[in-house]
Amino acid sequence: MLSWTVRRTRLPLLSLRCLRCRAAVATAAEGKFRVNANGKLLDVWLLVHCVSCGQTSKVTVHERVPVRSIDPVRLHAFETNDPALVAQTLLDPLVARRNRFALDWSDAWCLVTPPGPPADAGWPIRVEVEFLDPVPVRPQRLIAQGLGISRSETERRIKCDVPLVRRTSTDFAFIVHPGPQGWG
Template sequence: MLPWTVRRTRLPLLSLRCVGCGSESFTTGEGRFRVNANGKLLDVWLLVRCVSCDRTGKLTVHERMPVRCLEADRLRGYRDNDPGLVAATLLDPLFAHRNRITLDWAGAWRLDGPPVPLDGVWPVRVEVGFADPVPVRADRLIARGLGLSRREVALRVKCEMPLRRSLNSGFSFTVLPAK
């Protein structure tokens, strides 16, 4: 059995329309939060930047939250712009839903693992693990890893789940010999 691992290489871009130029790609850049206190209530935003025109925007993380409801470590992470907290916030599905954004993972992940010997002993079993929850279609991932077309993947790969689904958790498949 060969192990493959999908890893995030950078944070994904955000699909969000820019009011300045109309572009739909934003980045978190260096990953900064803005924390604003109003009495005993806090507002926390994640700052984002348009890829095309550099216009800055902000996405709501917490709105009018009582200070006592926020853990001290988390508040410190927001103030210190903790990169792990930036990634966790951006990858949180509730955060994406609340701010009406989608994540663009193109070019933001890589596949690590040994190559599958396509001229070796058949069948070959491959176990795929995800170091980060990167949504990627199984057929595209397998095609990239094997260096085959998606049509060839459909003919030569046996998997318990549909190959045309986006996955972000581990699975395994078997590569069969060419016919």
């Protein structure tokens, strides 16, 4: 059995319309929060920047919530712009839905694979794929990239426990059957 890992290499871009230049791509690369208190109520935003013009926009994280309803450790993480909390907030589907943006994962992830099957591995070979981040990718594309074969070849040689052409970001496994040259 082999293990593959899908992980992000950077934060994904946001598909979010800029109010100034009307471009559709923004980034949260600097990873800063804005926290504003109004009496006992608190607003928290994640600041994002337009890739085209640099205009700063706000993505609402919390709006008019009582200060006491937020865990003090989490509040401190907002105030200190904790990078892990920036990533967690950006990848939160509820935040994306509330603020009407989608994530663009192009060139923001990589597949980590071992160089090939062990010399004593018998055919067929089982491969388990683990997602460290919710990267939506078609298993067919991922398998073709990892094995160095065409996507049409994956249909002939792969038995997978998820549909090959449907995007997924959850762990899955597949079986590789030998090809004319073995592994790849």
